[in-house]
Amino acid sequence: MKVYLDNSATTALDKRVLDKMKPFMTNEYGNASSIHCMGQEAAATLDNARKTVAEILNADTENIIFTGSATESNNLIITGVARANKEKGNHILISQFEHPSVIEPAEQLKKEDFEIEFIPITPEGFIDIGKFKALLRPETILVSIMTVNSEIGTIQDIKELSKITHDAGALFHTDAVQAVPYCIPNVNDWNIDYLTLSSHKFNGPKGVGIAHINRKHKIQPIIMGGGQEFGIRAGTYNIPGIVGAAEAIRLTYKERKEYIAQVRTLRDHMWKRMQEEIEDVVLNGALEGRTPNNLNVRFERVEGEAILMELSTHDICVSTGSACSAENLKTSHVITALGTPEKYMNSNIRFTLGRTTTKEEIDYCILHLKETVRRLRELSPLKK
Amino acid sequence: MPLKYTKTVMKSFLNPKNVGEMKNPDGFAEIGNPICGDMLTFAIKVDNEKITDIKFLSFGCAANIATTSKMTEVVKGMTIEKAKKVTMHQLADSLGGLPKVKLHCAAMALKGLHMAIDDYNQKSNGKTN
Numbered sequence: 001m002k003v004y005l006d007n008s009a010t011t012a013l014d015k016r017v018l019d020k021m022k023p024f025m026t027n028e029y030g031n032a033s034s035i036h037c038m039g040q041e042a043a044a045t046l047d048n049a050r051k052t053v054a055e056i057l058n059a060d061t062e063n064i065i066f067t068g069s070a071t072e073s074n075n076l077i078i079t080g081v082a083r084a085n086k087e088k089g090n091h092i093l094i095s096q097f098e099h100p101s102v103i104e105p106a107e108q109l110k111k112e113d114f115e116i117e118f119i120p121i122t123p124e125g126f127i128d129i130g131k132f133k134a135l136l137r138p139e140t141i142l143v144s145i146m147t148v149n150s151e152i153g154t155i156q157d158i159k160e161l162s163k164i165t166h167d168a169g170a171l172f173h174t175d176a177v178q179a180v181p182y183c184i185p186n187v188n189d190w191n192i193d194y195l196t197l198s199s200h201k202f203n204g205p206k207g208v209g210i211a212h213i214n215r216k217h218k219i220q221p222i223i224m225g226g227g228q229e230f231g232i233r234a235g236t237y238n239i240p241g242i243v244g245a246a247e248a249i250r251l252t253y254k255e256r257k258e259y260i261a262q263v264r265t266l267r268d269h270m271w272k273r274m275q276e277e278i279e280d281v282v283l284n285g286a287l288e289g290r291t292p293n294n295l296n297v298r299f300e301r302v303e304g305e306a307i308l309m310e311l312s313t314h315d316i317c318v319s320t321g322s323a324c325s326a327e328n329l330k331t332s333h334v335i336t337a338l339g340t341p342e343k344y345m346n347s348n349i350r351f352t353l354g355r356t357t358t359k360e361e362i363d364y365c366i367l368h369l370k371e372t373v374r375r376l377r378e379l380s381p382l383k384k
Numbered sequence: 385m386p387l388k389y390t391k392t393v394m395k396s397f398l399n400p401k402n403v404g405e406m407k408n409p410d411g412f413a414e415i416g417n418p419i420c421g422d423m424l425t426f427a428i429k430v431d432n433e434k435i436t437d438i439k440f441l442s443f444g445c446a447a448n449i450a451t452t453s454k455m456t457e458v459v460k461g462m463t464i465e466k467a468k469k470v471t472m473h474q475l476a477d478s479l480g481g482l483p484k485v486k487l488h489c490a491a492m493a494l495k496g497l498h499m500a501i502d503d504y505n506q507k508s509n510g511k512t513n
Contacts, residue, residue, distance in 0.1 A: 301443065303421070309389070309397065309446035342419040379403055379449060381425040381441035382418060 003316040003361040007201075007293060007354030008150055008178055013244075014203040014355075020247040021205065024240040032237040033226060042239050049246035053210060056253055057195070059187035065211040065229045066242050070177045070198035071101035073211035076222050076233065077173050077194045078105040081142050082114055084218035085171075089139035095119045095127060096337040097149050099175055106144075119145065123339045125154035125285030127161060136168040144194075147176035147183055151334040151350055152285030153294025155183060159190040166191065171217060177201055180249065181256040182291040187212055197249075199241070203355060204248030208241040263353050264292035270351065270362045271295055277366065278373055280384070284335055284348060293353040298340070301383070302376040304348050310372040316365050319350045389446060390480035397446040400453035402460065406439045411504030415496040422448050422492060426500040430508075434463050440496075447486035448493075454479055455493040464501055470494060 004012075024045065030038030032046045047061075054061040067073045082092060094106050096118045106116045117135055120128045127145060136143075143165040148155050158174050165172040173194035176185045180202040185195055195212035199205055213219060213232060225234030252259075274281050280300040299307060304320035311318055335348055351365075389397075409427035416423040422444040429437035438456045442449045455475055459467040472490040476482040482490060 303443055303445050303448075305445035306397070306449060309394070313394065313398065343417075346418065346421045379400065379441060380443045381414070381423055382443050 001315065001361065001364055003314075003365050005351045005353060005357070005361075005365060006317045006319050007357075008153075008350065008352035009319060010200050010206065011203045011354050012356055013200075013205055014248060014251060016251060017204055017244045017248045021240040021244040024243055028239075030239075032239060033228060042237065045239055046237055046242060049242045052246040052250055056249055057185055057187045057212060058189060059195075059212050062230065063187075063212050063215055065213050065232050066238070066245070067209035067211055067229075067233055068207060068235070068238070069209040070099075070175070070196050070201075071209070072223075072233075073196040073198075073209040074099065074101040074175055075105045076211060076219070077196065077213070078102055078142070078144060079109060079222060080219040080232075081171060081173070081194065081217065082109050083112070084220040085141050086114075089141040089170075090114045091137055091139040092116050092142045092144075093119055093132070093135055093140060093170075094144045095146060096121050097125075097151070097334040098144060098146055099150060099177070102144050102146075102175060115139075119143075121337050124289075125149060125152045125338060126289065127156055129160075129164070132161070133164060136164070136170065138169065140168060140170040142171050142173060144173040144175065146178070147174045147185065148178040148291050149285070149334060150178050151332060152296045152338070153178065153290035153352075154285050155179070155289055155291060158183075158185075158192065162190055162192050171214070178291065181252040182260065182293070184253070193217065199245035199248055202248050202252045205241050205244040208238060208245040210245060210249075259355055260292055263355075263357065266357055266359060266362055267292050267295060267353055269359065270353075270366065273362075273366045274369070277370055282344075284338060284340065295351040296335075296348060297351070298344050298348050299373050300344065300347055301380045302373055303346050305346075306376050307349055307369075307372055310376070311365070311368055314364075314368045316368060318365075319352075320348060387447075387483050387486070389450075389483070392478075392480040393447060393450045393482065396450035396453045396479065400442075400449050402439055402453065402456035403441065404439045405441065406437065409439075409500075410507065411500040411502075413496050413499035413503055415492060415499060416444075418443055421445070422489070424448070424452060424492065424496045426496045428497075428500045428504060430464065430504050433465070435459055435461065435467055438497075438500075444489070445486070447482060448489045450479060451475055451482065451486075451489040452493040452496075455490070455497060459497060464504075468498065468501065470497075 030042035032042035050064045054064050119132045162172040171193045175196045177198045193214035197210040199208035223234050282298040284296040406427035410430040411428040413426045425441045427439045475490040
């Protein structure tokens with residue numbers, strides 16, 4: 001049995017989505033920028049996909065921009081908004097637990113005379129509102145806060161955070177990559193200027209990012225060329241990918257209720273068994289207020305990577321520390337930001353369930369997890 | 385790029401040898417700490433300048449456990465002089481190679497061994513003096 005419990009890293013492509021994409025990979029291959037009939041057909045397909053996404057996000061259609069990844073969307077929004085609005089101020093606030101695709105462009109901006117500060121989070125994994133307010137200043141031009149944290153799944157009150165940001169005269173961005181379909185990002189109601197989504201996180205194809213960009217404000221593109229996406233993001237339209245992303249987001253919200261109930265039951269079952277059957281397990285971040293597919297658990301006295309590798313020999317896929325980067329052997333900045341004691345920094349595993357997860361898979365995982373933790377604790381020089 | 389462990393590394397990780405503690409060891413060492421990510425303890429028995437027994441415990445990743453186990457297998461039965469000459473690359477080679485970012489595991493295992501030998505030397509010098 002193959003058990004995939006790493007759905008925050010990526011998800012399986014929905015076969016119905018693939019079926020929708022197929023014709024655009026073969027017969028309907030027109031370039032949406034071409035003027036002839038095949039180009040016009042592709043342009044109509046593109047418009048429909050954009051409309052689907054805009055309706056779900058309750059956003060204006062012309063504010064939806066398709067990119068090549070959420071990383072690209074985040075890079076574009078952070079550097080593009082900062083560079084185009086420099087005359088308004090040079091201060092940017094990002095939360096302590098943003099994805100590297102927000103942190104790294106922000107670090108880059110420091111070399112361009114921007115000042116970057118980090119908004120602290122509470123030990124439960126939520127933005128510290130008092131400290132956030134205190135960090136805002138007249139020179140603050142942009143605030144970026146994740147809707148759902150990728151490691152611990154905690155959900156922030158984006159509407160409130162956006163209001164605080166706007167009251168201080170700055171623009172607001174949220175990386176909502178892990179929020180679909182657990183939250184319904186409502187761009188107009190939440191009053192957010194910028195939003196990032198990633199198709200492959202909700203059973204769509206890889207290689208498609210979505211950005212909501214409030215076009216009332218200036219933005220400087222990072223990819224330039226043929227003027228696609230209203231001049232904000234050049235590059236030939238990836239029509240099959242865009243069609244897939246739109247179909248995936250449509251399906252995931254259509255089937256949201258049933259899925260959330262199902263995944264919550266499985267997740268709660270998994271956590272209950274872990275607590276009952278394995279000693280010294282601690283949940284990182286609060287259980288309440290996190291997405292129903294996420295468990296981030298500390299197994300005291302054993303090293304996370306060793307757990308991951310042993311589970312992997314049983315075809316069980318989980319992750320340690322930050323998401324998808326096995327190369328990055330540094331400890332997680334998210335777990336650090338929670339105020340976790342240093343000696344526990346290397347003992348954490350993230351389990352993220354998805355649409356395909358079954359109870360049998362959870363029970364199979366628990367069976368091997370118990371044995372793995374028991375064996376590794378026997379090997380460990382750290383004693384209770 | 386994901387970490388690629390050889391079959392030998394995985395075998396050694398899943399079935400490590402010489403695990404445990406030792407009563408009245410002739411040399412003992414503790415290296416690393418859980419904050420850095422890896423921690424090892426070593427205990428050795430020495431007879432006639434030969435390592436007759438060695439035990440280890442590890443709070444570490446798969447490579448750490450695999451490499452340390454391999455090291456104990458290699459040096460068990462060796463003279464201290466010979467054991468001190470074992471290199472990080474020899475250990476890595478005997479495991480069919482290690483990912484570059486995990487070579488330090490082999491270095492740490494050997495450093496721990498050297499510390500246990502130093503501890504033995506100090507203790508035995510104390511005895512003869």
